[in-house]
Amino acid sequence: MVIAILMAITLGSGYKEGLITAWLRLSALHEGSNEYSLAVKACENALALAPYASPLYMRLGEIYLKQGRYDLAEGAFALAFRYNSGLTAVTKWGDVLFARGEVEEALEKWRKALRLNPADAGLHYRVGLALMRIGRLEDAIVEVERALPEIPQAHCLLALLKAPQSPDAALAHAERCELPAWKGWPWLPLEVQDLKELEEILTEPSETARLMGLGGLYLRLGEPHLAERTFLKATVQTPGSPEAQAYLGYARSLLGKDPEPEFARALRLKYTLPLTHYLWGLHLKSRGKLEAAAQEFAYALSQDPENPAYCAALADVALMRGDYREAERWYRKATDLAPDEPGFWLLLAQFYVDVLLRGDQEAIGAAQEAINLAPDNPKAYELLGRAYYYSGRSDLALHYLQKSLQLAPVWACGPEPEGEGTALTPIGPCLSPEALRIMYYLGTVYASRGEREAALELFHRIQELAPDSQWAEKARGVERHLGVNTF
Numbered sequence: 001m002v003i004a005i006l007m008a009i010t011l012g013s014g015y016k017e018g019l020i021t022a023w024l025r026l027s028a029l030h031e032g033s034n035e036y037s038l039a040v041k042a043c044e045n046a047l048a049l050a051p052y053a054s055p056l057y058m059r060l061g062e063i064y065l066k067q068g069r070y071d072l073a074e075g076a077f078a079l080a081f082r083y084n085s086g087l088t089a090v091t092k093w094g095d096v097l098f099a100r101g102e103v104e105e106a107l108e109k110w111r112k113a114l115r116l117n118p119a120d121a122g123l124h125y126r127v128g129l130a131l132m133r134i135g136r137l138e139d140a141i142v143e144v145e146r147a148l149p150e151i152p153q154a155h156c157l158l159a160l161l162k163a164p165q166s167p168d169a170a171l172a173h174a175e176r177c178e179l180p181a182w183k184g185w186p187w188l189p190l191e192v193q194d195l196k197e198l199e200e201i202l203t204e205p206s207e208t209a210r211l212m213g214l215g216g217l218y219l220r221l222g223e224p225h226l227a228e229r230t231f232l233k234a235t236v237q238t239p240g241s242p243e244a245q246a247y248l249g250y251a252r253s254l255l256g257k258d259p260e261p262e263f264a265r266a267l268r269l270k271y272t273l274p275l276t277h278y279l280w281g282l283h284l285k286s287r288g289k290l291e292a293a294a295q296e297f298a299y300a301l302s303q304d305p306e307n308p309a310y311c312a313a314l315a316d317v318a319l320m321r322g323d324y325r326e327a328e329r330w331y332r333k334a335t336d337l338a339p340d341e342p343g344f345w346l347l348l349a350q351f352y353v354d355v356l357l358r359g360d361q362e363a364i365g366a367a368q369e370a371i372n373l374a375p376d377n378p379k380a381y382e383l384l385g386r387a388y389y390y391s392g393r394s395d396l397a398l399h400y401l402q403k404s405l406q407l408a409p410v411w412a413c414g415p416e417p418e419g420e421g422t423a424l425t426p427i428g429p430c431l432s433p434e435a436l437r438i439m440y441y442l443g444t445v446y447a448s449r450g451e452r453e454a455a456l457e458l459f460h461r462i463q464e465l466a467p468d469s470q471w472a473e474k475a476r477g478v479e480r481h482l483g484v485n486t487f
Contacts (some may be wrong), residue, residue, distance in 0.1 A: 020046045029065060030156045034430070036464050039063050054083035061092060068429040068466050070100050087116045091123065095333055098126075099186065099427040121150035122424055129157065129187060135225035135255075136159060151424065152178035156190050160223070163202060163214050164230045171202040180424075187424045189221045202481065208238050215247055224254040224302040242269035246276040249385075253283040274300035278310060290317050308334035308344050315347070319355065327351060342373035342380070349383040359390030378407035382438050389441070394449050401442045429466040436462055440471040457480070 005353035023046035030039035043060045043412030050056060061076030074096045081089035094109030107130040114123045128143030139162050147154040156177035163170040177195060180188065190198070195218070201213040211234040218227035227326055231248035238244060242265075263283070266276040282298030294317045303308040315330030331351050334344040345366050367384035384401030409432040429436070443458035459475035464474055 005185070012017060016049055020049050020053075020056075023049075024056070027059065027063075031066075034461065034464055036063055036067050037467075050225065052083050054080040054085035054089065054268055057083065058085055058092070060088060061089075061096075065092070065096060065099075065427060065431055067464075067468070069468050070096050070098075072429075087113050087120075089336060090116070091126075094425050096118075096128065098130065103130050107134070121147045121154075125151045125154055125157070125187070125424060126401065128154075132157070132161060132223070132225065135228075137225065137229060152176075153180060153188050153424070156195070158187055159195075159198060159202075159216075160190070160226065162197065164211065164226070164233055167202045167210060171199065174199050174202065183243075183426075184264045186427050194221060197454075208234060208241070211237060213245070215251070219247075219251065219254075224251050227251040228255060228409075240269060242266040242273050242276055245269065246273070246279045250279040250283065259283055272303055274303040274307065274310070277303075278313065281313060285313075285317060285320075290320055293317055304336055308338040308341065311337065312344060312347055315351070324356065327355075335369075340373060340378065342370045345370040345373065346377070346380060346383070349380070349387070353383045353386050353390070357390055359392070363387040364391070376407060378404045378434060378438070380404075381407065382441065385445075386441055389445050389448070396447050397445045398442070401438060401445060405435060405438045405442060408432060408438055429469070431465050433469075436466055436469055436471040440474055441476065444478060452482060 023042045025040045027042035027046070030036070032041060038194065040060065040063055041055060043063065047053070047056045047060070057076045057080035061073045061080060062314050064070075064076060074093060076094040077089050077096060077287060081093060090109050090113045094106040094113065097103075097109060098106035104389050107127060110123055110126045110130065112278065113122065114127065117123065124143050125147035127163035128140045128147065131140035131143060141158065144154050144157050144161065155173040156179065159170045159174035159177060161170075164471045174195060177190075179190065179192060179195065183222070188379065191315045197217055197465065198214075201210055201217060204210040204213060215227045215230040218224070218230060225379035228248065228251040231244055231251055234241065234244040235248055245262050245266035249259035249266065252262060255258040263276060263280045266273065270276070271416075277296040277300040281293040282295060284290075284293035294314060297310050297313040297317065301307065301314070304310065311330045311334040315327045315334065317332060318324075318326035328348075328351065331344070331348040335341075335348055338344050349363065349366035349370055352358045352366060354362075356363075364384065364387045367380055367387055370377065370380035381404035385397045385404060388394075388400060389397035431439075436473065439462055443462075446452075459479055462475045463472045
């Protein structure tokens with residue numbers, strides 16, 4: 001087929017130009033089949049014929065980006081920009097930096113792209129999102145508003161940005177919010193359930209309750225700048241609230257700031273409030289002060305002995321210390337206090353399976369209980385499958401791991417739009433980290449059963465879609481054990 005494609009194209013045009021076109025079409029065919037290593041090779045063959053052709057570097061960068069190979073993608077887009085791809089190349093260069101968490105560097109590239117096309121809605125959205133992530137919230141609102149009406153998701157982001165100061169305007173944006181079709185879309189920290197929660201909070205008549213609810217939502221969404229701004233307003237609204245002070249301190253802790261003044265004020269307002277000690281303990285734990293953190297969690301539990309979250313926090317500290325017996329005691333205590341909460345059963349099952357590699361009845365029982373309470377949770381099925389694998393029951397391991405893979409989020413990589421590439425498409429591997437991990441464990445079960453081809457097919461797919469991930473490295477290790485020459 002390869003020879004047929006090359007002959008058909010090259011005979012119908014100038015030899016060199018036809019051959020370049022043939023390699024590009026072959027690259028696209030391989031990419032469409034998720035054979036990214038072959039797609040890269042075909043693109044490199046085209047570049048050997050035209051080493052200064054910026055569209056070829058753009059093509060190569062797109063393939064690397066879909067594999068999560070950000071360093072290689074950055075290099076390809078930088079060369080494309082050097083060889084005159086302009087707006088598209090510098091935009092994608094910024095996308096790579098953003099995916100790596102280098103937000104300020106991405107902002108610089110996107111602003112450079114905006115100078116090339118000041119009316120580009122996708123770039124205004126990107127700049128607004130980056131400004132939000134570095135805490136410049138008013139500037140972010142201005143930029144995101146410029147993305148309307150071309151980018152419907154701008155309404156979603158504006159709902160988040162305006163909620164603390166202008167709840168009515170935020171609610172109007174929330175009602176017009178169109179969530180993206182892709183799971184794991186990197187340009188918006190909202191999903192369906194988050195949007196519903198936001199709308200409910202915005203209709204709360206009490207300003208204090210609304211601000212506290214918003215701050216909690218922002219923390220859960222991983223937006224500490226928004227949380228800090230919201231809890232700060234809550235402390236102004238209700239200066240006598242120790243909860244607001246404690247949450248403000250925790251938000252500042254997440255931002256790497258010194259939260260001691262806020263926690264000190266919270267303790268002066270009500271020293272016995274368990275929430276303050278719990279959040280202060282989380283801050284101490286994040287700074288490696290495990291003994292002090294354990295003391296704070298223990299005090300919180302003494303004031304609220306029925307709270308399972310405080311037990312789970314004590315278990316986490318014990319686990320970090322390597323005291324597995326104590327960790328198990330506290331995880332079990334959490335499930336005793338909240339037997340209907342699947343999250344605590346998941347923590348116990350993860351402890352048994354991830355840490356202790358157990359497949360006994362206690363591990364199986366904890367994972368099964370998590371499934372009973374949350375039947376759509378892929379992690380619960382994964383843990384149960386792995387527990388059965390460790391117990392030697394590979395048939396049940398396959399059943400539950402396959403079910404887990406069916407439920408795991410799979411991030412679709414959409415086709416690249418024609419023309420200037422500033423559309424807000426997904427960045428990074430087409431499979432979520434959860435799906436990659438489950439595929440690896442599924443492959444190991446097949447390998448243990450002697451089903452070599454099924455195992456190798458999964459390992460090959462992992463390495464094609466995310467070759468630099470830890471799961472690709474683990475897959476290569478199993479392949480070497482099976483006597484396969486890995487790439």
